[in-house]
Amino acid sequence: MIGALAAFAASAASAPAPELQPLPGRQQAVAIGLAAAVLLLVIELVRRRKLREEYSWLWVSTALLLIVLAIDQDLLVWLSGWIGVASPVSTLFFGASVFLLALVLQFSVRLSRLTHRHRTLAQRLALLEDEVQRLRAGAGQAGAAPPRRTEPGRDEVA
Amino acid sequence: MPHATLLVIPAYREASRVGDVVREVAALGLPLDVLVVDDGSPDGTADEARAAGALVVSHAFNLGYGSALHTGYCYAVRSGYQRVLQMDADGQHEAAMLQNLLAALDAGADVALGSRYLDGQPPRASLARRAGTRLFAWIASRWTGVRITDPTSGFQGLSARAVHLLANDGFPEDYPDTDVLVGHARAGMRLVEVPVRMHERRGGLSMHRGARIAYYGYKMLVTLLLLPVRRPTPLRNRDSVARFP
Numbered sequence: 001m002i003g004a005l006a007a008f009a010a011s012a013a014s015a016p017a018p019e020l021q022p023l024p025g026r027q028q029a030v031a032i033g034l035a036a037a038v039l040l041l042v043i044e045l046v047r048r049r050k051l052r053e054e055y056s057w058l059w060v061s062t063a064l065l066l067i068v069l070a071i072d073q074d075l076l077v078w079l080s081g082w083i084g085v086a087s088p089v090s091t092l093f094f095g096a097s098v099f100l101l102a103l104v105l106q107f108s109v110r111l112s113r114l115t116h117r118h119r120t121l122a123q124r125l126a127l128l129e130d131e132v133q134r135l136r137a138g139a140g141q142a143g144a145a146p147p148r149r150t151e152p153g154r155d156e157v158a
Numbered sequence: 159m160p161h162a163t164l165l166v167i168p169a170y171r172e173a174s175r176v177g178d179v180v181r182e183v184a185a186l187g188l189p190l191d192v193l194v195v196d197d198g199s200p201d202g203t204a205d206e207a208r209a210a211g212a213l214v215v216s217h218a219f220n221l222g223y224g225s226a227l228h229t230g231y232c233y234a235v236r237s238g239y240q241r242v243l244q245m246d247a248d249g250q251h252e253a254a255m256l257q258n259l260l261a262a263l264d265a266g267a268d269v270a271l272g273s274r275y276l277d278g279q280p281p282r283a284s285l286a287r288r289a290g291t292r293l294f295a296w297i298a299s300r301w302t303g304v305r306i307t308d309p310t311s312g313f314q315g316l317s318a319r320a321v322h323l324l325a326n327d328g329f330p331e332d333y334p335d336t337d338v339l340v341g342h343a344r345a346g347m348r349l350v351e352v353p354v355r356m357h358e359r360r361g362g363l364s365m366h367r368g369a370r371i372a373y374y375g376y377k378m379l380v381t382l383l384l385l386p387v388r389r390p391t392p393l394r395n396r397d398s399v400a401r402f403p
Contacts, residue, residue, distance in 0.1 A: 119331060122217050123229045123399045126195075127236065130215045 020080050022073040023088055031092055035066035058106060062099035066092060163190040164239040165256070166230030168223055168312075169247035170197040173206045179245070180210035182253040188260070190243065193233055197226040203247075223312075224334040231316075231325040232400040242316045251313045255354035259315035268320040268347035271306065271339070272313030276353035286371050294336045294378060301382070302343035306351060309336040313354055320347050325400040330381065333374050337381040344385070 023031070042059040045051035069076045069092060080088040165183060169176045180192055194207035198220035208214045215233060217226065227244060234242045243259055245251040255272060262270035283291070291310060298306035310333075316324070323345055330337060342349060 119221055119225055120399055122219065122221055123225065123232065126215045126217050126229055127233060127399070130213075130233075 020077045020088060022077060023070065027089055028070050028073075031070040031089075032067055035063045035070065039063035039067070055106075055110075058099060058103045062096060062103075065095055065099070069095065161189050161191050162240040163188075163243060163260070164230070164234045164237070164241070165190050165192045165243045165245065166227060166234070167192065167194045167207075167212070167245055167247045168197060168226030168230065169194050169199065169203045169207065170220060170223070170226070171199045171201050171203065172247040173199065173201040173203045175249050176203055176212075176247040177206040177210040179247055179249055179253065180207055180212045183245075183256065184211055186253055186256065188256060190256075191239075193230055194247065195226040195230045195233075197221055197223070222331045224329060224331040227312075227334060228324070228329040228331070228399065231321050231329070234321055235325045235400040239321075240318045242321045244312060244314050244316070246312050250356050250358070252355045252357065255313065255352075256315075258352045258354060259313070262350050262352045263315045263317055265350075266348065267315070267350040268317040269339070269342050269349045270315035271308065271349065271351045272311050272315075272354035272356075273306075273308035273351045274311065274354060274356040275307040276351060282358065290371065290375060297382065298336045298339050301340045302349055304343070304349045304351070306339060306349075308351070309339055311335075311354075313356070315352075317347075323347070333377060336378055337385060340382060340385060 022028075039060065042051065042056050042063065046053060046056050069079070073088075076088045076091060080091045083091060083094065085091055085094065167176065167179065172179075176194060180194065183190075183192055192212040194204070194212045194214050196204040196207065196214060196216040198217040204214045204216045215229060217229065221229075230244065231242060241260075241263055243256055245253070245256070251272070259270045259272060291308070294309045295306050298309040320342060323342070324338070327341070339349065
């Protein structure tokens with residue numbers, strides 16, 4: 001990731017505007033094949049309900065962008081010139097990197113939200129368990145203790 | 159509810175110590191109820207606390223020191239307590255010092271912060287810990303306008319409005335110290351430091367150890383720098399812990 005960005009920066013700096021060539025046929029075929037495979041996999045995961053739609057859209061966008069760029073050579077060459085890379089294949093790498101960054105950031109944000117929510121739920125549960133025990137005791141029944149966790153704290157907060 | 163004051167004791171894996179702490183407090187005969195918040199301990203901490211006569215609420219799994227405190231604040235708000243005291247479950251805080259905190263609250267403080275550095279002999283600490291304490295004591299003093307010597311102290315007394323602020327606002331789940339004090343000051347709470355005696359740990363593990371000290375410094379600096387511009391808490395008012403039917 002970092003290496004790709006550094007290479008991108010270096011190639012951008014040292015490029016005295018060379019003539020940009022379209023992708024060789026083999027590179028183009030590999031890029032299209034890979035992106036299509038990712039796209040099919042993501043669609044299949046959504047179909048089997050193993051991946052939620054809300055998490056699939058960045059994946060689908062990445063794959064579609066790569067396919068479009070790999071097929072439309074004019075667009076790829078124009079975009080490469082605009083970014084300033086030496087080789088159009090770098091544009092593919094760069095585009096994929098940016099999307100992967102966005103994807104990982106999206107996960108971190110969702111994780112933070114889930115952490116907050118599961119914390120709140122656990123706190124409410126603790127307070128409600130206490131109230132249930134009081135109510136049971138008040139009703140003259142033996143308040144059953146909540147089930148105790150036995151394994152050590154694997155999910156300890158850092 | 160027999161008393162207007164609730165003593166919150168967050169406890170994680172303190173089965174061998176929490177009972178003594180609760181009994182020491184009870185022996186003082188102070189007008190307060192004792193709540194031990196068991197933070198998902200696997201070792202019978204809740205049972206020991208209950209056997210010693212404390213009220214107990216238990217997290218289903220470990221959430222961290224700050225969350226245990228926050229659960230205690232929410233318990234106090236839901237049950238209508240007027241004041242909250244808080245102390246550690248490991249025996250570091252001397253129970254008799256609770257009277258000093260109560261006296262400071264009676265005198266009108268919103269936050270009575272028990273400091274081990276104001277008089278007497280502070281317990282030994284590592285070099286990194288001492289340097290960190292000095293740094294954050296300086297920051298806390300600058301930002302609160304009150305001389306703070308022990309910003310990491312968990313030995314505190316809180317007025318009703320301070321408890322309501324903490325229960326309803328965002329509360330840090332891991333290390334609630336300097337940032338909380340600064341937040342209090344910004345909300346117009348009256349902060350007072352109170353001299354207390356503290357013991358060295360009778361065993362167990364400090365929260366402040368090893369690489370966690372580095373994370374602590376990072377987290378505290380980020381929190382403090384963002385404090386003036388940050389939204390209070392994620393999703394506030396949509397999922398309050400303190401207020402639900």
